Amino acid sequence: MDYPFSSLAKSSLIPSAINQLTAEFAEDFREGVDINLGVGYVNDKTIPVEAIREAYSDIMSHPDHYRNALNYGGADGSPNLRNSIRSYYTRYNIGGLEDKDFTNRKILIGANGATSILDALSDILQPGIVITADPYYYIYTETLERKGFKILAVPEDEEGLNTKLLENELTKVSSYDVSFFYIVTVNNPTTVILSNARRKAIVKIAQKLSEESGKLIPVIFDKAYEDIIHNPEMEKPVSGLKYDKGNQVFEVGTLSKILAPALRIGYIICPDNDFAKILTQRTSDIGFSSPLINQEISGWLLDHYIHIQKETVNKGYQQKAAFIKSQFSQHLGPYIESYSGGDAAFYFYITFKNIRTDKGSPFFNFLSRITGDPDVDGKGEKNPRLVYIPGTICSKTEKAKYQLRLSYGFEDPDVFKRAVKLMAEACEYALKF
Ligand SMILES: Cc1ncc(COP(=O)(O)O)c(C=O)c1O
Numbered sequence: 001m002d003y004p005f006s007s008l009a010k011s012s013l014i015p016s017a018i019n020q021l022t023a024e025f026a027e028d029f030r031e032g033v034d035i036n037l038g039v040g041y042v043n044d045k046t047i048p049v050e051a052i053r054e055a056y057s058d059i060m061s062h063p064d065h066y067r068n069a070l071n072y073g074g075a076d077g078s079p080n081l082r083n084s085i086r087s088y089y090t091r092y093n094i095g096g097l098e099d100k101d102f103t104n105r106k107i108l109i110g111a112n113g114a115t116s117i118l119d120a121l122s123d124i125l126q127p128g129i130v131i132t133a134d135p136y137y138y139i140y141t142e143t144l145e146r147k148g149f150k151i152l153a154v155p156e157d158e159e160g161l162n163t164k165l166l167e168n169e170l171t172k173v174s175s176y177d178v179s180f181f182y183i184v185t186v187n188n189p190t191t192v193i194l195s196n197a198r199r200k201a202i203v204k205i206a207q208k209l210s211e212e213s214g215k216l217i218p219v220i221f222d223k224a225y226e227d228i229i230h231n232p233e234m235e236k237p238v239s240g241l242k243y244d245k246g247n248q249v250f251e252v253g254t255l256s257k258i259l260a261p262a263l264r265i266g267y268i269i270c271p272d273n274d275f276a277k278i279l280t281q282r283t284s285d286i287g288f289s290s291p292l293i294n295q296e297i298s299g300w301l302l303d304h305y306i307h308i309q310k311e312t313v314n315k316g317y318q319q320k321a322a323f324i325k326s327q328f329s330q331h332l333g334p335y336i337e338s339y340s341g342g343d344a345a346f347y348f349y350i351t352f353k354n355i356r357t358d359k360g361s362p363f364f365n366f367l368s369r370i371t372g373d374p375d376v377d378g379k380g381e382k383n384p385r386l387v388y389i390p391g392t393i394c395s396k397t398e399k400a401k402y403q404l405r406l407s408y409g410f411e412d413p414d415v416f417k418r419a420v421k422l423m424a425e426a427c428e429y430a431l432k433f
Pocket of ligand 1: 222261
């Protein structure tokens with residue numbers, strides 16, 4: 001006899017490629033020896049531990065303002081936090097948004113980070129085609145596929161999703177089959193920043209597609225990394241909401257990258273209509289609300305500490321990125337065709353000239369120490385290993401076999417120095433084949 005599993009449950013039985021990869025590695029990971037540049041952890045040192053302590057004390061001392069902070073919260077989120085997010089946007093003129101852009105819109109807080117909002121969207125919208133950039137944010141595309149959506153991944157260039165290619169792709173599908181657009185504004189894995197011209201063009205294409213199909217096709221901009229665009233010379237992003245002509249554009253944000261992932265605070269700015277009502281119900285269904293104390297702490301940090309936090313976090317990543325770039329040019333120059341990254345977020349996405357990076361390739365086997373050659377793998381104790389995200393996890397294109405993502409969020413520069421040297425050795429090894 002079997003359990004009466006749903007089709008989602010059945011598809012969840014198969015671990016995703018990335019889960020498989022990390023599970024294999026996590027089993028015998030050696031702290032201080034092996035290096036994990038695969039995970040998207042933020043730098044622990046950027047987490048404002050003292051400010052969080054102060055926030056907690058202040059909240060507990062002011063129960064009139066922060067009511068029932070350790071109790072259940074409302075499913076649409078703490079009014080304090082929602083006000084703080086709105087004020088953060090208008091004070092910093094984020095995305096060019098002003099107070100008037102928030103009328104007829106709601107800020108809703110997800111049950112557990114932006115991830116739970118993205119998951120809720122996949123419950124709310126009927127399965128169909130989801131348009132996104134290639135390479136794609138594999139964690140969400142996998143969720144979508146498990147829920148029966150089809151991914152239409154359109155290659156990006158240095159400005160983000162290529163809208164000319166998108167228009168061409170759209171001639172091959174029925175507009176009615178398109179479910180929604182999922183656009184990561186600082187893309188994960190490449191950290192390519194979507195230009196304002198492209199944002200506008202994407203919204204325009206979605207508007208046309210909606211007219212053709214007779215239904216409103218939402219454009220979801222995931223701006224998870226927009227708070228950490230650390231190169232001050234980059235174009236200042238304009239919010240996709242500015243191009244909205246009628247309840248079609250949504251923005252998903254998170255405080256994970258700028259404050260702390262463990263607070264699990266993600267939010268959406270969306271039209272104040274049925275969509276908002278349904279999303280709120282989904283949050284309630286999943287866990288009543290995001291933990292209220294975390295919401296109050298996050299709001300407090302946005303009100304009292306974000307000016308310091310923004311500065312220190314972005315400076316930190318900027319310095320790290322510059323250091324890593326110098327390591328690349330010192331040790332990897334001859335092997336690399338190109339790379340993106342170093343201006344925003346904390347990933348580099350490397351394209352090698354003629355070295356494959358996918359699972360089973362000599363490069364991969366070298367860094368996993370599974371070549372079968374004791375001189376490479378280590379005699380007795382395994383030599384240091386290095387984990388990265390192979391491009392094939394983020395794209396199905398041929399080129400992806402030669403690509404990889406490295407995260408410089410978590411590890412210190414001296415660990416990265418070791419990692420780059422290991423990669424250079426792996427390149428030399430791979431070129432023998
Ligand atoms: C593009 C993107 N969206 C959303 C998230 C998830 O954010 P949260 O921690 O708020 O769930 C991530 C996390 O890495 C991400 O890379």
